[in-house]
Amino acid sequence: MNYIAFLGCAHIHTPDFVRRLRSRSDLNVKTVWDHDTERAVRYAKDLGAFVADSIDTVLQDDEIKAVIICSETNRHEELVLASVQQRKHLFVEKPLGIRADDAHRMADAIEGAKVLFQTGYFLRSRPAYRFLRDEIRKKHFGTITRIRSSKCHGGALEGWFEGDWCWMTDPSQGGFAAFGDLGTHALDLMLWLRRRIW
Numbered sequence: 001m002n003y004i005a006f007l008g009c010a011h012i013h014t015p016d017f018v019r020r021l022r023s024r025s026d027l028n029v030k031t032v033w034d035h036d037t038e039r040a041v042r043y044a045k046d047l048g049a050f051v052a053d054s055i056d057t058v059l060q061d062d063e064i065k066a067v068i069i070c071s072e073t074n075r076h077e078e079l080v081l082a083s084v085q086q087r088k089h090l091f092v093e094k095p096l097g098i099r100a101d102d103a104h105r106m107a108d109a110i111e112g113a114k115v116l117f118q119t120g121y122f123l124r125s126r127p128a129y130r131f132l133r134d135e136i137r138k139k140h141f142g143t144i145t146r147i148r149s150s151k152c153h154g155g156a157l158e159g160w161f162e163g164d165w166c167w168m169t170d171p172s173q174g175g176f177a178a179f180g181d182l183g184t185h186a187l188d189l190m191l192w193l194r195r196r197i198w
Contacts, residue, residue, distance in 0.1 A: 003030040003063045007055060007079045008071020009043045010034070011093040012155075012165045012181070013120065017068060018046050033058050034071070039164075055079065059086040066090065066116070072173040073098055073180065080106045084113035094120040095184050098175035121188040123151075133193055147193065149186040 004027055006014075021029055033052035034040035044051045052058045058067065059082055066089035069079050076092060083090055090110065096119055097103030110117045123129055135141060155161065161169050168174040168181060176183070 001028050002026060002065060003028050003061075004066045004068060005030055005049075005052070005058045005061075005064045006032040006034070006040075006043065006047075007058060007067050007069045007083065008034050008075060009039050010036070010072045010165075010167060011070035012160065012168065013093060014043065014070045017070065018043055022047065030064055031058050031061070035075070055082055059083060059088060064088065069093065072167050073175050074173045077102045077106055081109055084109045084115055087113055087115055089116040091118050092120075094188075095175060095180045098180075121185060121192075123185050123189055124192055129189060129193075136193055147190050149190055151182045151185040153182070 004021075006029065009032065021027060029047040029049045031050045031052040032040045032044040032047065033055055034043075037051070040051050043049075055078075058064060067079075067083050069076060069083070069090065069092040071079055071093075073093075073095060076097060080090065080092060080096075092106075095103070096106055136144065174180055
C-alpha cells in the first residue's frame with residue numbers, strides 16, 4: 001500500500017481532494033495534521049485516517065512516502081522545507097509562496113532533494129489547453145505576439161470566503177487573494193504555453 005498524508009487542510013480544494021482520494025484503491029491517507037485540530041479531525045474522519053499530533057509525527061513515519069500540503073499559503077515554506085528534509089514527495093496547493101524569495105527557497109530545496117513535486121495548476125491537463133499547446137508546438141498559429149487569458153468564478157458572491165476559507169482573503173495568510181488562487185492559473189498557462197512558442 002502507498003501511504004500519503006495531509007499537512008494542512010485549509011485550502012478550498014481540500015474537500016475535492018478528499019473525495020477523490022477516497023475513491024482510489026492504490027493510495028491510502030494514513031495521517032492528517034493541521035494546526036487547527038478540529039479541522040484535522042473532520043478530514044481524518046472522512047478519510048479513515050489518524051490525526052497526527054505534530055508535523056514530525058507525519059514526516060518521521062517511513063511508511064508515508066508523500067504529503068499533500070493544503071495549508072494556508074503563509075505556512076507552506078515551513079511545511080515544504082520540513083518535508084523535503086525527510087525526502088517526502090509533494091503536492092502543494094497554489095500558489096507555492098507569498099513572495100518570490102520564499103517560493104525560490106522552496107523550489108531550490110525541492111530540486112535539491114530530488115523529490116517528485118506538483119502544485120495545483122490542474123488546467124494544464126484540460127483537453128482544450130493541451131490541444132492549444134499542441135497546435136502552438138506545430139506552429140499552426142504562426143507567430144504569436146501576445147496572449148490574453150482570464151480565470152474567474154462567482155465564489156465571492158456565493159459566500160465561499162465568509163467561512164472556512166476566509167483566510168484566503170487575508171494578505172498575511174493567503175498572499176494575493178483571488179489573484180494568488182485564480183489569477184495564477186492564467187499566469188501559469190501563459191508561461192506553460194510560452195515555452196512552446198519561443
